[in-house]
Amino acid sequence: MNAKYLNIYNEIVSQIQSGQLKKDTKLLSENDYMRLYDVSRDTIRKALNLLEQEGYIQKIKGKGSFVLDINKFDFPVSGIVTFKELAKMMNEKSRTILVSLDLDLADSFTMKKLNISSEDKVWKVVRVREIGKNKVILDKDYISEKFVPNLTKEICEDSIYEYIENSLGLKISFAKKEITVEKATKEDKKNLDLKEYDMVVVVKSYTYLDDASLFQYSESRHRPDKFKFVDFARRKTLYPNG
Amino acid sequence: MNAKYLNIYNEIVSQIQSGQLKKDTKLLSENDYMRLYDVSRDTIRKALNLLEQEGYIQKIKGKGSFVLDINKFDFPVSGIVTFKELAKMMNEKSRTILVSLDLDLADSFTMKKLNISSEDKVWKVVRVREIGKNKVILDKDYISEKFVPNLTKEICEDSIYEYIENSLGLKISFAKKEITVEKATKEDKKNLDLKEYDMVVVVKSYTYLDDASLFQYSESRHRPDKFKFVDFARRKTLYPNG
DNA sequence: TAGTGGTCTAGACCACAGG
DNA sequence: CTGTGGTCTAGACCACTAC
Known part of the structure; x- marks a missing residue:
């Protein structure tokens, strides 16, 4: 069993990769995600921070989180990939x-x-x-x-x-x-x-x-x-x- | 005024860069740092997570956090450096x-x-x-x-x-x-x-x-x-x- | 068994964006 | 003004390490 925030992270990653969440789309707010997954805000924030770190989204204070358009999988020598x-x-x-x-x-x-x-x-x-x-x-x-x-x-x-x-x-x-x-x-x-x-x-x-x-x-x-x-x-x- | 966790992060970075904290040294525990800086554990964890992310330390569950020996400043095209x-x-x-x-x-x-x-x-x-x-x-x-x-x-x-x-x-x-x-x-x-x-x-x-x-x-x-x-x-x- | 880091919670206050 | 993300707190339980 994985951590909750990792499950949420992975779920959103798939939504982005599948095209369900398109470039420039605004994600739900942290409060919305709290209710959606029935977890605390901190857990949602961990998931979103990871998404931001990995280049999937950009968080903007006062506005929300937005999907970025990054072709991450061109040739990922970055990170450790075999x-x-x-x-x-x-x-x-x-x-x-x-x-x-x-x-x-x-x-x-x-x-x-x-x-x-x-x-x-x-x-x-x-x-x-x-x-x-x-x-x-x-x-x-x-x-x-x-x-x-x-x-x-x-x-x-x-x-x-x-x-x-x-x-x-x-x-x-x-x-x-x-x-x-x-x-x-x-x-x-x-x-x-x-x-x-x-x-x-x-x-x-x-x-x-x-x-x-x-x-x-x-x-x-x-x-x-x-x-x-x-x-x-x-x-x-x-x-x-x- | 910066965030507390950033101040703590920067302080530990200087300690590592100045050689005050040497390679393989064990850092204080999160609880010790809490008392030292009189902040909550979460604030300490933010600082230490940043240090780990940047390659300064490695956290090991059950043991503690240890200083890594990474020459970060060889030629940092990584990151955005002018x-x-x-x-x-x-x-x-x-x-x-x-x-x-x-x-x-x-x-x-x-x-x-x-x-x-x-x-x-x-x-x-x-x-x-x-x-x-x-x-x-x-x-x-x-x-x-x-x-x-x-x-x-x-x-x-x-x-x-x-x-x-x-x-x-x-x-x-x-x-x-x-x-x-x-x-x-x-x-x-x-x-x-x-x-x-x-x-x-x-x-x-x-x-x-x-x-x-x-x-x-x-x-x-x-x-x-x-x-x-x-x-x-x-x-x-x-x-x-x- | 004691100490460590990892996760999760609930609640608070702040700064910023936009109507 | 409301809603957003950013920071901070205090407390809880867990899994792992070491003795």
């Missing part, structure tokens, strides 16, 4: 090819990235993502053995995240991501269909669990023309007091 | 050069981007950003005259956002951004020090005001090696009930 979830949203055929799967003692690179000692073992997974007929993404994942004792070809070709969340019951909580553009390496050229491009877009992620432990470092290397990142951002004044 | 704010954070010398400033009737490109009619006028501002000794960013801004009746060389060379927020009193609320990599145009090559690169990273933004009206479209075109985007993302399960 390739499998992404592939499901897009409608092109996609495939994951496992290039290599190794479990070794940490070298200096992974020690630094994952904040571990030379006695820890680390999974190194290299995968190629094919969209349509082109190999356009090279994913390199480094995962501490501490958290994930076992990895198989099947898991890697399906979804590592799904295995971690569903089978191991670990909760992925947040990630720090960094996007840069770099010269393509030999490894990129060997594994990807780079055409004339000699650069790749590199998304580096540090992924953390629920308890704030760092469990994965990954590099996702994209062919430039196939890369698109969409972000929804709210303005924050850095120093509200001047 | 070049002037950014330049202040970095320590390199930077300069803005105004290339052109025009007010014309909307053409089909701007009509589509800004959702306006052919009778509306639009400011077109082209600026080059110099960091160190290199011209590395080409900014093209399109702003509805409806919202900003006047623009001068001085404003464009300082900060348009500052003018809009402080002088005009408009509130910038949120933006949709899109990052892609494109072939450099003649305009890019003419205005930027592109060296051997023949591609640019393009950040397209649609910026909205407080009342959800779209007031600006902009393209920020970066030399690839000088581009870096840092993001902090929390994991959201897309469909909590299934």
